[in-house]
Amino acid sequence: MDCGNLWRVVLLVCFAAPSLAQKTQLQAHLEHLDGVRNPMAATDEPRLEARRYIKEKFRELGLQVHSQTFNTILKPQYDEQTVSGENLVGIAPGTVGGPVMVVGADYDTPPQSSPLEDNGAGVAALLEVARHFMHETGANGPFQRLNTVIFVAFDLNVKAYGNSHPGKPGSYHFLHQWLWPYINQTSNNFAGAIILDSITKFSTEFGSQYVVQEFKDAFPKASSAIASSGNKGDFLAMFTREDSRSINLANMFTANYVKDRKANMFRLQPMSVRDGLSYVGVLKMFNHQSHHPFWSFRPSEELVPLPALLLTDTDVYRMSQDVCDRPCTPAAFLTRGREGFITKTIDAVTNTLLSLQTERVPVTGAGGKLGVTTPLFLIACVTVISGIIR
Template sequence: MVRLLPILLAGICFCAAEVKYDVDIASQLKHFTKHRYPNKDYSENHKNARKHIEETFRYHGLTVKTQKFNTTVNTAITDFNTVDEVVTGVNIIGIAHAISNKPEAVIVVVADYDTNGIDNPMMNNGAGMAVLLETIRLFMYNVRWSTEFAQNFTTIFVAMDLNTKEHMNSGGKPGGWYFVNEWLWDFLNKSEANFGGAYVIDSVMNINREPYSQIVNDDFRQMFPDTFQRIEDHDKRGDFLAMVTFNIEKGMKLKDQFASNYNKEKIKWPFRLEDMSHPQNLPTGRLLYSLTLQETIHFWSNEFNVTLPALLLTDTERLRVVPLMNNCTDMCQLTPERDEFLTTTTLAMIRTLLSRQAHPIPAGAGTMASTIPGLILSLASVIFMRNLF
């Protein structure tokens, strides 16, 4: 019986530990340092990443659904003579169930888990997955174990597979298309009334505070004149996280709530947050090309012709120069500055979800969650005292 005591005490530590905002990006990113692509060179990495994500979703108490789909990708990756193959992708969907049938109740948080086989596998898009998984860990801890919050509304976390728009010369539909058109719309009962919106976590690791590290052109200036001017005023430094959305009511709510949570500790962080909102009547065909590659495009333009609210979080990817990291192919890419940049995004995401999808539990409230640590402690004490005598 004495042997049970350390196990019970470990349970006490887990339930009562104060880790509400203890972000650990490195613990997540280390699982995404290799290319994840459905060809003979990288398919095993791809499968391992899929397995890890699904197991992590389950571990943190999400209801897991897998959405399989067939698409075509260029398995030669860099060859001019493309080799299109039909492959099976798997979107991994984790649902934290609560109320779904209320206006704007359902929120979706998305990141891609495959790579294009060319860009750094942590930059694209291991960092986005690390933010997603760390957001899940701390959100679920807060609403299930901390006794500080109770969940109000259904929150869906999605690891999307095979973003073919970023795969060279791949013509198949991406996983984001299948999720929005063949899963989400049915989940919402073919109505956007109860959909609060989607947060799409894209490339979010590249911070570069060197002058002229941010690439802007005349198309950028015409589409985002205010952002263009601020970038000019900052010597074209890539020192910001961008928020991209359409200027519709729900989309602006997503942006404003994320911004308020990102800027809570603005004085503490050396990074900026840039608002890159599109006019509501802007055709998706006029978007900057780099923005059409991201999963937000499937929320904005879809088979059912409804502009769903979605906020893209991005370091602007190909519009930003990546600082050279000589002789570094692994976790050494996670410099202290990049770690801080990712941590800032993760904190804002967690706080946004807790403010939108949950509510604080008043101190001393007698919920079942708050009694669990006490019950375990009492049981452990009884066992311990019995074994003393």
């Protein structure tokens, strides 16, 4: 092999290394999230296993780990029953004590859903955001944490199980009984939440995105953009309220998502929700997801809506380009398209946290922190390439 071709091979390996490492991490997470995690299932072991695994990963990352137990009510047939849930909280404390940010995902599973799609991949992404954030803000990282970030895996999202269940979901209990006291019962101490719920379905096929009339009425601009692309499910949907704090959070996430849009096949589709009759129908499409308790928060009689983004592939309103017959293994599920779509979301969420909750450490002399992240694999690649050129 001549020098020029060898240089190209080394360069390809260098830039493929991060993608391979990310896929390996995601698959390792999904191996612990491939069972039906629901208290009405034949066995509750998959939910308990997921719970153990998430706690273990939070601890490995150096997060302060807390568990919040709560009770909620299910009505699987005729009789109501009380079931116990456990929200899993990992805190990355800041040094200043400014507004807190939350990144959350449900780790349980609706009875009839694919456990990897809903919401195993969301939990895997949550764990990867936490891993990247803690690495970048660690002892040798280029960022210093100023404001606290809380990573939370919600249990028992009963609103996604069906309309017959009267209980409150885990995200409701987390917000009312854990987070609100934690932020001293004032919204000024809260910067916003980013919720990951069904983030794997991606398709460049025409007609793969189903747009109902209620959606067209509520989001005419977004519907027009989707229609102009042939109703392709080639985007991540971002739902947010249309108030100033929510818009600021959405704008920051958008800026981080579109940084490399020319080199990426995925796009972001914002959906701003206002109060009004045109939104009543569309709210029913996604008010079962874990952002909704933030939007509808009432610590007393007064409504105190809190900023929260819902990131989703729109779930049942989209057909996936990659079919994975059940039982679907994590290895078969994590195709190149799915892995790329999830990774794009992980990167954007991580960079949003770094933008809002940290500051870059100044460049220092020998022995100090560097101001630019320089992964070891990249240093090694540059060394090899330099040797080849010489």
